[in-house]
Amino acid sequence: MKKECAKFPESKHTDCELNPDEKIMADYFESRGLIVERLCVGKPKKIEKEGTPDFRIVGKNLVCICEVKRPDSPTGDLSESDWKYVNRLEFEQWKEEAKKQNTNLTVTCEQLELANGKIDYPDNERNTGVLEEEKAKKIKKLLEESTVGNFPLAVTIYRSDPFSWTQEELQGFVNHLIDKLSLIGAGKISPDWNVNGDFHFIYGEYRKARADGRYIHNQIFVRLAEKGLKIEVLPNSDLGVNWESIEGKGVCRKAQKQIKDQLLYRESKPEKVIRLVVIFLEQNLLFEYFSNIDKLESEINRRVLSKFPEFSAVVFCENFDPRFSRPNFLVFHTENNNVPSFPKDIFDDGFSQQFPK
Ligand SMILES: [Zn+2]
Numbered sequence: 001m002k003k004e005c006a007k008f009p010e011s012k013h014t015d016c017e018l019n020p021d022e023k024i025m026a027d028y029f030e031s032r033g034l035i036v037e038r039l040c041v042g043k044p045k046k047i048e049k050e051g052t053p054d055f056r057i058v059g060k061n062l063v064c065i066c067e068v069k070r071p072d073s074p075t076g077d078l079s080e081s082d083w084k085y086v087n088r089l090e091f092e093q094w095k096e097e098a099k100k101q102n103t104n105l106t107v108t109c110e111q112l113e114l115a116n117g118k119i120d121y122p123d124n125e126r127n128t129g130v131l132e133e134e135k136a137k138k139i140k141k142l143l144e145e146s147t148v149g150n151f152p153l154a155v156t157i158y159r160s161d162p163f164s165w166t167q168e169e170l171q172g173f174v175n176h177l178i179d180k181l182s183l184i185g186a187g188k189i190s191p192d193w194n195v196n197g198d199f200h201f202i203y204g205e206y207r208k209a210r211a212d213g214r215y216i217h218n219q220i221f222v223r224l225a226e227k228g229l230k231i232e233v234l235p236n237s238d239l240g241v242n243w244e245s246i247e248g249k250g251v252c253r254k255a256q257k258q259i260k261d262q263l264l265y266r267e268s269k270p271e272k273v274i275r276l277v278v279i280f281l282e283q284n285l286l287f288e289y290f291s292n293i294d295k296l297e298s299e300i301n302r303r304v305l306s307k308f309p310e311f312s313a314v315v316f317c318e319n320f321d322p323r324f325s326r327p328n329f330l331v332f333h334t335e336n337n338n339v340p341s342f343p344k345d346i347f348d349d350g351f352s353q354q355f356p357k
Pocket residue numbers: 004005012013016039040041042043
């Protein structure tokens with residue numbers, strides 16, 4: 001790989017090292033016979049201006065600039081109307097359930113307000129990947145240091161709420177889980193938990209109303225492990241893709257700025273330069289949109305390609321583990337004729353999929 005840094009020996013290049021996602025892309029493009037140059041983010045300010053994309057890629061009859069991104073909060077896209085709908089639906093289900101059991105429905109004022117759409121949409125408190133990781137670490141630590149810390153159990157927790165928890169809420173959940181795991185350790189299962197005999201796991205749910213009427217909601221799967229407690233905390237894929245974070249200033253908007261600056265200040269024939277944005281996701285788009293790939297395509301056209309008309313193509317890299325599998329990409333090409341198009345043969349690798357077909 002070529003490095004632009006060499007042209008600026010007087011600058012600091014601490015931020016020019018490749019992160020793992022960038023490394024994957026550099027290796028991939030090289031494996032496809034292209035020459036990859038790492039662009040320098042440490043060059044003098046009058047040259048760098050505001051933005052520099054990650055790579056300049058050169059091939060036969062092709063010059064392409066490429067920016068690699070990973071959103072901080074890729075999950076949890078419930079639009080305000082969806083959110084209100086889900087809250088109402090949930091309330092109706094409780095009512096139904098209470099009727100079936102011939103009991104009165106008992107709810108807090110907040111739950112009632114939530115069902116009636118009188119509580120504000122949790123916009124600024126929305127979960128982010130960074131917060132999520134911190135919470136996951138805390139949950140693990142508390143469990144490992146607890147009385148169940150040595151139990152040979154593998155516990156997977158799926159978080160299903162799109163907001164971040166307070167410390168008390170986190171502790172409350174951990175205490176609850178310790179009780180349930182202690183029972184399992186004693187060879188019993190809490191009556192509200194279930195055993196799945198076929199797949200050999202125990203399954204439980206944790207639901208708790210918050211002061212604001214919203215719900216903390218986790219699903220917990222427990223299996224036997226060889227030794228010691230293993231904890232995994234994952235966002236539930238039901239939360240969907242947070243398209244706002246993909247469009248937003250950390251991802252597409254930032255990439256747009258970096259690409260524009262490169263074209264404006266540092267490319268001699270900007271109209272000929274292909275512009276590519278690669279986005280790494282924690283979730284698997286093909287899986288989430290399995291039954292409706294057309295919807296995915298229209299979502300990306302609406303949310304990305306039409307909002308950022310200077311992109312030639314946007315590429316999504318699905319969650320994968322580089323130790324066990326190769327990356328496979330979903331490539332969405334723009335239909336905007338005013339920008340140079342990205343050649344289809346580059347991702348024609350037998351694994352990746354390109355749209356429009
Ligand atoms: Zn550099």
